[in-house]
Amino acid sequence: MPERRRGAALEKALLDAAWEELADNGYAGFTMDAVVKRAGTSPPVLYRRWSDRDELVRAAITQALREHRLDIPDTGSLREDVLTLMREINATRVQLIIVMSVHLAACHKATGTSTGDLRDPLVTGRKEALDVLFDRAVERGEIKREHLPERVKSLPFDLLRHEILTTFAPVPDDVLEDIVDTVFLPLVR
Structure with missing residues (x-):
């Protein structure tokens, strides 16, 4: 028994x-x-x-969301911090992203909520966590705070989510590097 x-x-x-x-x-x-x-x-x-x-x-x-909380890396470089975080998301959260975005579409329609409405603000803390990552880069002199509007801060992660939702699979590492090196870093430097 x-x-x-x-x-x-x-x-x-x-x-x-x-x-x-x-x-x-x-x-x-x-x-x-x-x-x-x-x-x-x-x-x-x-x-x-x-x-x-x-x-x-x-x-x-x-x-x-509580169980999939990620630690914010501190590699000493903005590029490596962002890539490390994207790689961790890519390795551990593909199913979570797909379920939250695709499988819950009917929930959003039926209840009038969005994915953001379903998140517990005490659990996610995404914005605050990313602020720590970017504050470190500003303190190291890698970037200037005025080059960091909220949309730019979230851009590499938004593009990662887009890639996952386009393929329903983890994103190849060369694509992650391309997002960071050719799209994100030129915007913040």
């Missing part, structure tokens, strides 16, 4: 099952019953925590 899960372990198992269901079937095919079956539990266990699928989807996404 399998060990009975309780508390945080049970909640994590339920949210993992919900995330897997989203990744495999998208929002359109996502049901509470499918999550119950995948988690090996009963409907009351699930409904005690989340009253409907939108609430469960939001919780599953929040957990996935």
